[in-house]
Amino acid sequence: MWPAAILLALAAAAPASAAMVKDGSTCIVTPLSTTPAAVAARSIGAVAPTERDLDPADSPDGDSALWAAQDPRPLGRYPRAEPGSGRAAPVVARRVDDEDPVVAGPVPRQNRVDDTPQILSAFSQCGKNGVIILREGTYYIRQVMDTTSLSNVSIEIYGTLVWSADNLSYWRQKSFSVTYAGRQTAWRIGGRDIAMRGFGKAVFDGNGQAWIDLARGQGNLDGRPISLTVWQGTNVFIDGITWRMAQFWHTFIAHSQNVTMTNLDMNTFSTSGQSSVNTDGTNTWNSKDITISNWTVKCGDDCIAVKGNSSNVHISNVVCRESGAMTVGSVGSNSNQPDYVENVVFENITAIHSSNAAWIKTYPGRGYVRNITFRNIRFEDVNQPIYVTSCIYSYQNCDSSRLAITDVRWENITGTSRYNVAAGIHCSSAAPCDGFHFSGIDIKPKNGGTAKVLCSNIKNQASSGLTCTGPCPGSHPQQLSGNV
Structure with missing residues (x-):
């Protein structure tokens, strides 16, 4: 690998007229929208439509089409489609650095830029024993990217990648x-x-936002894509990447080993009446x-979720x-x-205005969850901070589950609950929880009073460090709508 200073100099010296140049084992990419050739091509409408530009309004599933704004910088909101047109009406939007509003309208189909190729x-050329540099600027991504045969590669990204929203069917x-x-x-x-x-x-x-509005609150809309997956x-x-308005989960780690992800900023929320459910920060x-x-994460679902067949996972310093x-x-x-x-x-970990803080959710299945530690978890206005269930979502067959949950520690769990329940723990009677330990638990309802601790089917509960104030039925929900 070349020294960073030399690589940066190469990137700065790369000709702006070329979309991608290769110098030895280093590939330097420039956004097409900034090259003179692309500007000329757009001015004469020379870019032909392709399969990825099929109008979603013409597809059987009837996706609505959202058209890109003429100005590449993010707009304050997304345009809504005109009734029956399948195309977005021009909107007046203000950028934070503008004194006057900018009128954003549909971009002609043949003028769309695609930086994916x-x-x-x-x-392809520098993914093995090489360096890939994406220079500053805006890259428009209109196609899927499968880069799964990499080896000894450094990828340096200085620009913004924008995934298209006018071809959701694609x-x-x-x-x-x-x-x-x-x-x-x-x-x-x-x-x-x-x-x-x-x-x-x-x-x-x-x-x-286009995906949130299309899903209409459906958590797992078929084909709604995760932004980035570490696969095998x-x-x-x-390190050092910011996500804004992810399509679905921000990231996913699957079939992988020795993965480190640091200094990431994720923010996906809905500006319409639709829910931003299933915009998780990551799942393993x-x-x-x-x-x-x-990490700093604002999303409409799990911040970080450790799913099946995951082991040796360490998560720290996350808001x-x-x-x-x-x-x-x-x-x-x-x-x-x-x-x-x-x-x-x-x-x-810090959790603010969240559904839960430190919790475990299983179906009535098979396997085990063991040797889990929640330590130094601080929170504010959390619906139900500690929660364990053997029958998530259905709340049925809760006591028939054989999936054992053992050796779990909650240490220094402090903050305010939205309602009067600090913890709701229901373990299966067929496989009672064992080896639960609690210390430094200080949870107070934000509106005053004493928090309840509801527990069922915990072995040696009396010596666990947690005083239960009542039983927790299998039907006890993950999120409460008021005091119980």
């Missing part, structure tokens, strides 16, 4: 399967010895030796807003295939 070319049909629960992803990255750095400059913009990766390092699955540190904070699960959803989760530490 030159990015994929860079990965994404739903072409995004790659990640196997888990039928989910899909827009970008898979995998291989060995991979470093992806954003230096605090890289931004991934998924145009998530070993020795992967990701069938992976081990995972380190997550120094979660409007989310599900730290959770193990869901696990055990497939009764024919056991799930195992072990050796997980969540520590130094």
Whole structure:
């Protein structure tokens, strides 16, 4: 690898007229929208429509089309479609650095820029024993990206990647399967010895409002893509990237080992009346030796979730807003295939206005959850801070589950609950929880009074360090709507 100073000099010297140049083992990519050739092509309408530009309004599922704004910088809000037109009406939107409003209207179909081909070319030519540099500027991503054969590569991203939202049917049909629960992803990255750095400059913009409005509160809309998936990766390092308005989950770690993700900023929320459910920060699955540190996440679902067959996971220094904070699960959803989760530490976590803080959710399945630590969890206005269930979502067959939950520690769990329940713990009577330990628990209802602790089927509960004030039925919900 070349020294960073030399690589930066090469990137600065790369000709702006070329979309991608290769110098030895280094590939330098420039946004097409900034090259003179692209500007000329757009001015004469020379870019022909392709399969990815099929109008979603013409598809059987009737997706509404959202058209990109003429100005590449983010607008204050997304345009809504005119009734019956399938196209968005021009809107007046204000950028933070503008004194006067900018009128944003539909971009003619033939003028759309697609930076995907030159990015994929860079990965193809420099993805082994090389360096890939995406210079500053805005890259428009209109196609799926599968970069899963990487080896000993450094990826440096200085620009903003914007995923298109006017071809939702394309994404739903072409995004790659990640196997888990039928989910899909827009970008898979995998291989060995991979470093992806954003230096605090890289931004991934998924145009998530379009997906939120399309889903209409449906949590798992078929084909709705995860933004970035680490897939069959070993020795992967990701650092310094900002996500804004992800399409679905921000990230996913699957079938991978020794993955470190640090200094990430994620923010996806709805500006319409629709819910931003299932915009998780990340989920791990069938992976081990995972380190997550120094994240800030605002999303409409789990902040960080450790799912089935994950082990040796360490999560620290994370701030979660409007989310599900730290959770193990869901696990055990497939009764024919056991799930195992072990050796997980969540520590130094802040949760603000979240559904839960430190919790475990399982289905009535098979397998085990063991050796889990929640340490130094601080929170404010959390619906139900500590929660354990053996029958998430259905709240049925709660006492028939054989999925054992053992050796779990809650240490220094402090803050305010939204209602008068600090903890709701229901373990299966067929496989009672064992080895639960609590210390430094200080949870107070935000409106005053004493918090209740509801517990059922915990072995040696009297010596666990937690005083239960009443039983917790299997039907006790994850989120409360008031005091109980």
